[in-house]
Amino acid sequence: LADHTIDASGLIICPGLVDLSARLREPGYEYKATLESELQSALAGGVTSLLCPPDTDPVLDEPGLVEMLVHRARILNQSHVYPLGALTVGLKGRELTEMAELTEAGCVGFSQAEQTIEDSTVLMRAMQYAQTFGYTVWLRPQDPHLGKGGTAHSGPLASRLGLSGVPVISETIALHTIFELMRTTGARIHLCRLSSAAGIALVRAAKAEGLPVSCDVGAHHVHLTDNDIGFFDSNARLSPPLRSQRDRDAIREALNDGTIDAICSDHTPVDDDEKLLPFGEASPGATGLELLLSLALKWADEHLSGKDKLSIALARITCDAARVAGLSAGGLSIGSQADVCIFDPAIRWQVNDSAIVSQGKHTPFLGYELPGQVRYTIVSGRLAYTR
Numbered sequence: 001l002a003d004h005t006i007d008a009s010g011l012i013i014c015p016g017l018v019d020l021s022a023r024l025r026e027p028g029y030e031y032k033a034t035l036e037s038e039l040q041s042a043l044a045g046g047v048t049s050l051l052c053p054p055d056t057d058p059v060l061d062e063p064g065l066v067e068m069l070v071h072r073a074r075i076l077n078q079s080h081v082y083p084l085g086a087l088t089v090g091l092k093g094r095e096l097t098e099m100a101e102l103t104e105a106g107c108v109g110f111s112q113a114e115q116t117i118e119d120s121t122v123l124m125r126a127m128q129y130a131q132t133f134g135y136t137v138w139l140r141p142q143d144p145h146l147g148k149g150g151t152a153h154s155g156p157l158a159s160r161l162g163l164s165g166v167p168v169i170s171e172t173i174a175l176h177t178i179f180e181l182m183r184t185t186g187a188r189i190h191l192c193r194l195s196s197a198a199g200i201a202l203v204r205a206a207k208a209e210g211l212p213v214s215c216d217v218g219a220h221h222v223h224l225t226d227n228d229i230g231f232f233d234s235n236a237r238l239s240p241p242l243r244s245q246r247d248r249d250a251i252r253e254a255l256n257d258g259t260i261d262a263i264c265s266d267h268t269p270v271d272d273d274e275k276l277l278p279f280g281e282a283s284p285g286a287t288g289l290e291l292l293l294s295l296a297l298k299w300a301d302e303h304l305s306g307k308d309k310l311s312i313a314l315a316r317i318t319c320d321a322a323r324v325a326g327l328s329a330g331g332l333s334i335g336s337q338a339d340v341c342i343f344d345p346a347i348r349w350q351v352n353d354s355a356i357v358s359q360g361k362h363t364p365f366l367g368y369e370l371p372g373q374v375r376y377t378i379v380s381g382r383l384a385y386t387r
Helices: 035-044 063-076 099-105 120-133 156-161 169-185 197-209 219-223 245-257 292-303 309-316 319-325
Strands: 012-015 017-019 047-052 080-083 136-139 188-191 213-218 262-264 340-350 369-379 382-386
Touching: 012 309, 017 292, 017 319, 035 047, 035 063, 035 369, 035 382, 047 319, 047 340, 047 369, 063 080, 063 099, 099 120, 120 136, 120 169, 120 188, 169 188, 169 197, 197 213, 197 245, 213 219, 213 245, 213 319, 219 245, 219 262, 219 292, 245 292, 262 292, 262 319, 292 309, 292 340, 292 369, 309 319
Parallel strands: 017 047, 047 080, 136 188, 188 213, 213 262
Antiparallel strands: 012 340, 340 369, 369 382
16 A cells, blocks of 8 residues: 555544454355455445354354355455354354364354353353353343244334234343353353343443453444334344334443443345345344444434544444454554544435445335445555445
């Protein structure tokens, strides 16, 4: 780039975004999206580092699979890809994976993705093992039985629409279990996709107690509520489900005070065959890589005040996310890797099929006008994307 000049007049230069959850759909689900399409989507969204959950097909529970994914990503030479390894073999919640070997292959933590571990003994052993080697366990707090098969937040709207519900206590009961096991094992836990005011209150208390816990929230949950399901809009079918206005307001406040460490895109591309179905039958998930920056800016515009509001919003999707993942990314300093996002804060763009690079075109924000558009993305000192 030494011989390349970028005119950044009126633009904002920030660290490349760090996304804590982006499903790239390889291996196994290439009909939904490919590594190439989704890494191009990441660059279009200013995301230079991303973590991918292990719920591929086959599951990322063997070193060879992880090495293959890391190698494929390296050959494409786009955003940096950091896999999360499966915590249990096949994500079945019974037998622990070889975490040490998976770490050598490139995993930066261990996760059950959307699957739960029904046997608390297995979860305790996993946490003990992880603590011994200093690994972080990534858990989505959800009870294995309460709300199983549910499609919407348990409340008046789900009752009125006749949709099966997922109660808030599914999240809080799981959190109580996780925190008790943390006290016993000393393991470091990252909680994925908090969704409720009650869950946030428990995390706030756990942090005050000094437990080594961090957490994130999906960008969709920062703005939307179960009312956005409207008349069975399957684009709003997400996991965890969109919850009440009170829950959403609690998420916004917890992001502001730092109880929630980071915003992630929870990027989950779904094809038409699995999305254009009745709400209860549609696959959960939405595209998000290209919306992450805009949704963080929208939160700052609407809910923060003061001259620091932009830096707070950007921190939640750069340095704070990198700290959670243990990555040396998300910052701009002399000698650091040149991962840079340059965006125009004045542009407002409309979310539609033609504006989205990802192979997954489904998002509850279709038709919305959002602030901020990425103009350039630099990865490892190389200009990787120009709009």
